[in-house]
Amino acid sequence: MVDVAKHAHVSLKTVSRVVNDEPGVRPETADRVRESIRALGFRRNDGARQLRQGRTSSIGLVVEDIGNPFYSALTGAVERVARGHEHLLMSASAEGSAERERSIVEAFLDRRVDGLIIVPAEAEHAWLTPEVGDRTPVVFVDRPATGIAADAVLIDNRGGVRSAVEHLVAHGHRRLGFLGDDGSFWTARERRAGFEASLHNLGAAEGGNIAMGPYELDDLVALLRAWTDGPDGISAVVTGNNRVTAQLLHAVRQLDSPLSLVGFDDFEYADLLDPPVTVVSQNPDALGEQAAHALFSRLDAQAGSDGRPSAARQIVLPTRLIVRGSTGRHDTDGSAS
Amino acid sequence: MVDVAKHAHVSLKTVSRVVNDEPGVRPETADRVRESIRALGFRRNDGARQLRQGRTSSIGLVVEDIGNPFYSALTGAVERVARGHEHLLMSASAEGSAERERSIVEAFLDRRVDGLIIVPAEAEHAWLTPEVGDRTPVVFVDRPATGIAADAVLIDNRGGVRSAVEHLVAHGHRRLGFLGDDGSFWTARERRAGFEASLHNLGAAEGGNIAMGPYELDDLVALLRAWTDGPDGISAVVTGNNRVTAQLLHAVRQLDSPLSLVGFDDFEYADLLDPPVTVVSQNPDALGEQAAHALFSRLDAQAGSDGRPSAARQIVLPTRLIVRGSTGRHDTDGSAS
DNA sequence: GGGGCCCGTGACAACGTTGTCGCCCACCGG
C-alpha cells in the first residue's frame, strides 16, 4: 500500500481511503490511485485489516465428517448463509472424537473466528465456556451440549419416530421392532426413547422389540428371524438412521417373509427400491441454515448494542413422513390382509 | 501478550519465547509466564502472527457444490491432508458460475491463503495467472484449466467409459447407447468422446446411439423406446454420471423390456436395486487426496529452495469397473441367450 | 476584509505478534 502511495504521489492514508470507498477523496485523485493499484497489482491484505478491526469475517464449522452427505448438505447451507453475510467458512471434521473436536475449536479460536457452529461429539462442553467468554458466539447443531449457555438447533427426533409408529399402526401393524444405531449417539438414544413413548401412548406397550447397533449382518439376520418368528412375531420395523436402514435392507433379503419398514432419514434411490422405502425425512439444509441464521443474529446483536447477550435459544425443526410403499398392503381401516 | 508480560514481571518478548517454545528462557521463568497465561486466559492471536510471518497456514478450496456427495468426499479428503500439514481449510461452492468462482478466489487471495485447490467452472483461467503470480500455488481438480500453468488431478474418463463398453461387448451386447449429461461439462464431453472412440476401436462403429442431457422423464422414455425398437434396437446403455443413471432407472420402469446398464459413478444402494447396478466407479477421496498432496508438495518446494518452480504436472487417476448384475445374463463367451 | 467552515489530504499511532540486536551479569582462564 505504501508502494501504491508512492507511485500515485499521495499518502498511504489516501490509498486506504480509495480502497475502502471512503468519502473525501477527489475523483481525479481516486482515479490516479486506482490506476497505480492496477499497475502494481496491489491486493489488500485482509489479515492486517482484520488485525486492525478486530473481526475476521469468518466463521468455523465443526462437523463429524464432511464426507457424510448429511453433514455436507448442512455445510453447504451454512456456507451459503455465510457468503450472504460476506463471511468465509472454515470447516473441519472431528470424526467423532471429542478431543479432536476440541483441538479444532482451539485452532479456530486462535484464528479469531467471529463465531462457531458445532456438531458436538459429546454433550459436555463446560470447557468451552471460558474459551469463548461472551466474545465468540457458539451455536450447536443436530445435538445439544451441556455445561454452556449457547443456542442449539435440533430436529424433533422423538416426534419423527412417533409419526413412523403411528403410520405403521394405522396400517394395521400391531407388533413393531426398533433397530437403533449405536447408543452412544444422542440422536440414537432420542429416537429409541421416541419409539418407547409412542408405543406406550398407543397402549401397545407389549409390542416393543428394541435393539441398538452397531450390527453385523449375520447377527442382524438372526435377530430378525427371532423377532418375526411365531404368532407374536413383529410385522414391521422402524430404523434409527439411514445406515441401519441400509443394513436392514441387506438383511431382509435373507428372510423368507417380507417385513414392513419405516426408515429414519431419507436417501437417494429410496423410491427406486422394491418396494420403495417409506421414511422419516429430516432436512439437513434447514438445520444448517437455521444454525447459521442463529449465529449471525447473535453476531448482529453483538455489533449493535453492548447490553448483556440474550438467553440461549433452542430451535427444534420438524421431520416429515414420506410415504412410499414399504409399510405393507394393509389398509387404513385395519383389515389386515 | 503485553498483559501477560506485566503480570509475570517479564518482557513482552519473553512471553513470546515461552509461547513458541523457543530456547533461552529459564524453566523457572517459563513456568511463571505459563502461570500468568493461564490466569489471564491468554490466547495467541494467529492473525497477528501470520501478518508477521507472511504465511497463513490455510488453504482455499473451491468446488461446484459442497452439498454434492462427490465434492463433499473430495472436500473431506482435502481437509484431512490439510490437517496433517497443520493447515486449516476454507471452502466454498461456486455453484457452476465462473463469476462466483472468481469472486471466491479473490476473497481467498485477499486472505492470503497459502494455496488454492479449484474445481474450475469453466476451462479458461488466464485471469488467474497474474493474481497468483508465483506466490500462491494452484491445483485444479476433476477438470483441467487453460491459460495457466498449474498442476491438475483428473480421472481417466475415457478409459472408464472404455471399460464399460468392453464389458458390455464381452457380455454379448452388440448395439449400445450412451446417455451423457449436459455437454457444457467437460467431463460429460470426455465421456462421450470415450464412448465414440471405444466403439470405433472395437469396429462396432455402427451401433452408437448418443444423447446428451439434461433430460425430462417423458422425453427420456420416448428416446429409449425409439432406441430399443426393432431388430436393430440397442440392448444396453452406458450413462454419463450418477444423475443420469437415476433418471434412466426411473425411465426404464416404464419400458416393457429390460435394458442392460453400466452407470458412470458408483452410488450407495447400487447393490440393493434389482438388478444391482454395474458401475464405473471413480474415487473422489483419492482425487482430493492427490490434489492436496500436489499442493503441499509445491508449498514445501517453495519453502525449501528459491529456484524457479518446476513444470506443471498432470495426474490422471484410474477408474474401476464394479460388476454387479445389470449387464444382462449373457455369458462371456458371447452365446447370447 | 476577517472569521468561520468544509473539503481534501497527510502524519502518526495502534492492532498483536516475531526477528534482530544489544545489554547485563556470572563465570572462566590467564
Added chain:
DNA sequence: CCGGTGGGCGACAACGTTGTCACGGGCCCC
C-alpha cells in the same frame, strides 16, 4: 585483576492496515 564468553532477557522495529487528529486552502457570509 582483566578480557572474553555465553546464557538470560529486554528494547525496538517491522508486518500492512485503519482510526484519529491536524493542517492548509478555498469559499461563504456578515
